[in-house]
Amino acid sequence: KAGVTQTPRYLIKTRGQQVTLSCSPISGHRSVSWYQQTPGQGLQFLFEYFSETQRNKGNFPGRFSGRQFSNSRSEMNVSTLELGDSALYLCASSATVMADNEQFFGPGTRLTVL
Amino acid sequence: SQELEQSPQSLIVQEGKNLTINCTSSKTLYGLYWYKQKYGEGLIFLMMLQKGGEEKSHEKITAKLDEKKQQSSLHITASQPSHAGIYLCGAERGGSGGTSYGKLTFGQGTILTVHP
Numbered sequence: 324k325a326g327v328t329q330t331p332r333y334l335i336k337t338r339g340q341q342v343t344l345s346c347s348p349i350s351g352h353r354s355v356s357w358y359q360q361t362p363g364q365g366l367q368f369l370f371e372y373f374s375e376t377q378r379n380k381g382n383f384p385g386r387f388s389g390r391q392f393s394n395s396r397s398e399m400n401v402s403t404l405e406l407g408d409s410a411l412y413l414c415a416s417s418a419t420v421m422a423d424n425e426q427f428f429g430p431g432t433r434l435t436v437l
Numbered sequence: 438s439q440e441l442e443q444s445p446q447s448l449i450v451q452e453g454k455n456l457t458i459n460c461t462s463s464k465t466l467y468g469l470y471w472y473k474q475k476y477g478e479g480l481i482f483l484m485m486l487q488k489g490g491e492e493k494s495h496e497k498i499t500a501k502l503d504e505k506k507q508q509s510s511l512h513i514t515a516s517q518p519s520h521a522g523i524y525l526c527g528a529e530r531g532g533s534g535g536t537s538y539g540k541l542t543f544g545q546g547t548i549l550t551v552h553p
Contacts, residue, residue: 329479356540365543365544365545365546366525366527366541366543367543368540368542371540381540411477413479415480415541425470425482425485426470426541428472428479428480428481428482429479430478430479431477431478431479
C-alpha cells in the first residue's frame with residue numbers, strides 16, 4: 324500500500340506570491356491533517372479535513388486555507404506569502420476520525436520564501 | 438509554556454547503550470503518539486499509546502504511558518546508528534463519542550545521536 328504522498332517536495336517562492344501544496348492520503352483514508360514545522364515553533368497544526376469538510380483549524384491567519392476533494396486528496400493554499408511562511412509543510416492521513424486511529428505522515432513539502 | 442515537554446532536548450550515546458526519552462503533558466492524555474523524523478523529512482510512525490497505562494514494544498523500542506503522571510517514556514535498548522534522528526511525541530485531545538479532534542499537539546522533539 325502506498326504511503327502518504329506530497330507534491331511538490333521543494334518549492335521556492337518570493338514574498339507576496341501564493342502557493343498550493345498537494346497531499347494524497349493512503350488509499351482508503353478519509354481524514355487529512357496539515358502541519359507546519361519550523362525550527363522556532365516546531366510542529367503546529369494547521370487544519371484537518373474529513374469527507375471534504377474542515378473539522379478543525381489551528382491558530383493561523385486566513386492566508387492559510389485548504390480543501391479536500393471527493394477522492395480524499397487535499398490541497399492547502401497560502402496567499403500573500405511572507406518570509407515567515409518558510410517551513411516544512413507536512414500532511415498526515417488517518418482512516419477515520421476516531422481517536423484510536425494512527426496518523427501517518429507524508430515526506431513533506433519544503434517551502435522557501437525569498 | 439509547552440503543552441508537551443520532552444526531555445532531554447538532545448542525547449548523544451555510544452552504540453549499544455540504552456536510553457530513555459520522556460514526554461510529559463500538562464493536560465490529560467487521551468492518546469500519545471511517538472514519531473521519528475530524519476532532519477527535513479516526514480515523520481515515521483513508531484507507536485500509539487491509548488489511555489490506560491499502555492505499553493508497546495517494536496524491535497528494540499518500548500513505549501509506556503503513565504496516565505497518572507500524564508507522562509510517556511520511550512526506551513531504546515542497545516542503540517544503533519540507525520536509531521539516530523529526532524523523536525517527537527504527539528498528544529491527542531479526545532472529542533465527543535470517541536472521536537478525535539484530528540489535531541496532534543507535539544513536543545519540541547529530542548535529537549538523538551548514536552556514535553558507532
